[in-house]
Amino acid sequence: MIGDFATGKTSLIRRFVDNQFSDSYLSTIGVKISRKNIALEDEVVQGLIWDIEGGTEVKPVNRTYLMGAHGCIIVADITRTETMESIEKYIETVLSITPSAPIVIVLNKVDKISREQAEKMLSDTSETYRQKAKKVFLASAKSGEGVETMFHTLAHYMLG
Amino acid sequence: MHIQEILNAINANHIYEYMVIDDTLKIIEYSDKAFKLCDVDAVECDNLNLTETVPELYGLEEEIEKIFKKERGTLELPYIVKGPGQYVDIHIHPGRCGGGEQNRYETVIILFENITAQAKMQQNLVQERNEKALLLREISGKNSQLKRFNEEMQTLVEEEIRKNREKQQILEIQSRHAQMGEMIGMITHQWKQPLSVISLIANLLKSRLEVDPLEKELFDKKLDDILMQVRHMDQTVLDFQNFFNPLKEKVFFTLFESIQSVARLIENAYRHKNISLKIKGDKTLSAYGYPNEFNQVLLSLLKNAKDAFMENPRDKMRISITIAQENDFACIRIEDNAGGIDEEVLDTIFDLYVTTKKEGSGLGLNLAKSMIEKNMQGKLEAENTENGARFSIWLPIFS
Numbered sequence: 043m044i045g046d047f048a049t050g051k052t053s054l055i056r057r058f059v060d061n062q063f064s065d066s067y068l069s070t071i072g073v074k075i076s077r078k079n080i081a082l083e084d085e086v087v088q089g090l091i092w093d094i095e096g097g098t099e100v101k102p103v104n105r106t107y108l109m110g111a112h113g114c115i116i117v118a119d120i121t122r123t124e125t126m127e128s129i130e131k132y133i134e135t136v137l138s139i140t141p142s143a144p145i146v147i148v149l150n151k152v153d154k155i156s157r158e159q160a161e162k163m164l165s166d167t168s169e170t171y172r173q174k175a176k177k178v179f180l181a182s183a184k185s186g187e188g189v190e191t192m193f194h195t196l197a198h199y200m201l202g
Numbered sequence: 203m204h205i206q207e208i209l210n211a212i213n214a215n216h217i218y219e220y221m222v223i224d225d226t227l228k229i230i231e232y233s234d235k236a237f238k239l240c241d242v243d244a245v246e247c248d249n250l251n252l253t254e255t256v257p258e259l260y261g262l263e264e265e266i267e268k269i270f271k272k273e274r275g276t277l278e279l280p281y282i283v284k285g286p287g288q289y290v291d292i293h294i295h296p297g298r299c300g301g302g303e304q305n306r307y308e309t310v311i312i313l314f315e316n317i318t319a320q321a322k323m324q325q326n327l328v329q330e331r332n333e334k335a336l337l338l339r340e341i342s343g344k345n346s347q348l349k350r351f352n353e354e355m356q357t358l359v360e361e362e363i364r365k366n367r368e369k370q371q372i373l374e375i376q377s378r379h380a381q382m383g384e385m386i387g388m389i390t391h392q393w394k395q396p397l398s399v400i401s402l403i404a405n406l407l408k409s410r411l412e413v414d415p416l417e418k419e420l421f422d423k424k425l426d427d428i429l430m431q432v433r434h435m436d437q438t439v440l441d442f443q444n445f446f447n448p449l450k451e452k453v454f455f456t457l458f459e460s461i462q463s464v465a466r467l468i469e470n471a472y473r474h475k476n477i478s479l480k481i482k483g484d485k486t487l488s489a490y491g492y493p494n495e496f497n498q499v500l501l502s503l504l505k506n507a508k509d510a511f512m513e514n515p516r517d518k519m520r521i522s523i524t525i526a527q528e529n530d531f532a533c534i535r536i537e538d539n540a541g542g543i544d545e546e547v548l549d550t551i552f553d554l555y556v557t558t559k560k561e562g563s564g565l566g567l568n569l570a571k572s573m574i575e576k577n578m579q580g581k582l583e584a585e586n587t588e589n590g591a592r593f594s595i596w597l598p599i600f601s
Contacts, residue, residue: 047332069329071321072281072289075257090257106279110261122339
């Protein structure tokens with residue numbers, strides 16, 4: 043899972059793995075691996091989820107962390123346009139290291155804007171990355187909206 | 203250096219924990235605490251597979267194989283979270299050279315370096331940097347909001363100014379129409395006398411013509427009289443025309459002449475009401491501005507004075523106009539003895555819709571102040587005197 047800093051990567055994983063949420067912000071450094079069993083239609087698979095330190099302009103994501111990844115979630119904060127603009131950069135990084143890994147995009151913090159605005163941004167982002175990303179999701183680590191669906195859908199793509 | 207010597211050195215300095223793997227990724231040697239880092243019980247440590255034990259290396263099998271094959275030197279995975287608040291760097295290095303195969307290592311060493319202290323410092327720095335960036339972004343967002351708000355305010359203010367300007371224009375037109383009505387009344391007064399004189403002369407000439415058609419001298423004189431009356435009427439029309447002819451450029455104009463042209467328009471109406479009007483002071487003094495607007499202001503003030511006298515009649519009703527220079531300004535003072543302005547409204551007398559008259563609209567003085575101060579950069583003030591009111595107009599004498 044990659045994306046700009048403070049987009050909510052750790053919170054999304056925490057919501058998915060522990061079903062918990064905290065508003066306080068603690069920057070992740072390096073990488074932390076979490077495990078979670080994901081029940082698909084006819085099997086249960088174990089996911090190893092890499093929570094990778096958020097990238098900034100001065101410190102991009104360490105490429106070693108992406109080696110061997112079988113799927114990638116790129117997270118953007120729907121309330122911060124600069125994090126949405128960074129999506130392209132992350133897609134290029136992932137494709138250059140692990141080109142066969144399916145990519146999904148998550149627009150997090152959807153609870154902070156109106157439904158109408160969120161749907162519009164979902165539609166625009168889906169259109170922009172139609173070729174490079176499998177799917178774009180709206181999600182909220184705070185409310186839990188879209189979190190399970192996003193991880194399950196990515197697992198399907200990775201196995202499929 | 204032999205591999206065992208390296209491992210001994212690692213053990214001796216207590217910085218690293220290690221695992222040694224063969225080319226099937228099986229862990230064949232390890233330091234005491236290496237498995238503790240990976241949450242694996244020491245009794246279960248035999249024959250474990252590397253990627254099952256160290257999930258951070260899952261998916262990196264191909265890269266590790268490259269190290270065995272000498273296609274890659276090392277592999278580094280920095281800042282790996284191992285346990286609550288525990289950080290390690292994972293370094294993967296070539297180990298022992300192969301027995302028979304020259305192009306392949308027999309073992310690879312995985313070193314775990316505890317970097318918790320360093321990571322905590324790094325965490326603080328990153329936290330501080332990210333929070334600063336978020337704060338800056340928030341400030342920038344607020345600034346944008348403020349800018350948008352200012353722009354909206356600017357648009358609103360411009361819209362209000364435009365509406366006010368339109369309102370002002372409507373007021374000016376209304377006021378002008380009202381003054382035109384007044385003027386027409388004055389012209390009627392002005393023309394009545396010359397018309398009756400002309401009528402008298404014509405009748406006289408007609409009757410004399412019947413007695414002595416050749417009385418040339420008398421005819422000459424009476425015709426001159428008629429011409430004089432016609433000239434007087436013509437002057438009245440001219441004054442009226444000048445009064446309402448909008449002059450768009452500022453000019454120097456002689457105040458005395460301007461005041462006289464207004465006085466001519468009202469003299470009959472004033473005489474009829476027994477109001478005396480005197481013009482005193484510097485007859486040559488010029489001002490810089492719009493003479494027709496000055497005339498309108500003067501007419502408005504004189505009309506107000508007349509109305510004040512009508513509401514408060516007295517034996518000797520006097521209005522005086524004084525022209526004098528005060529520094530870079532010409533000062534015109536219009537003073538009456540009509541009793542003055544109610545002290546309660548004196549401060550607001552120039553405000554829109556403020557009037558002391560029963561039938562007043564409250565437009566005249568507001569418009570007069572606007573013409574003098576905004577259009578001509580002068581000043582218009584009002585005050586009470588012992589017996590009446592005094593309006594003072596200052597107009598610039600230089601362009």
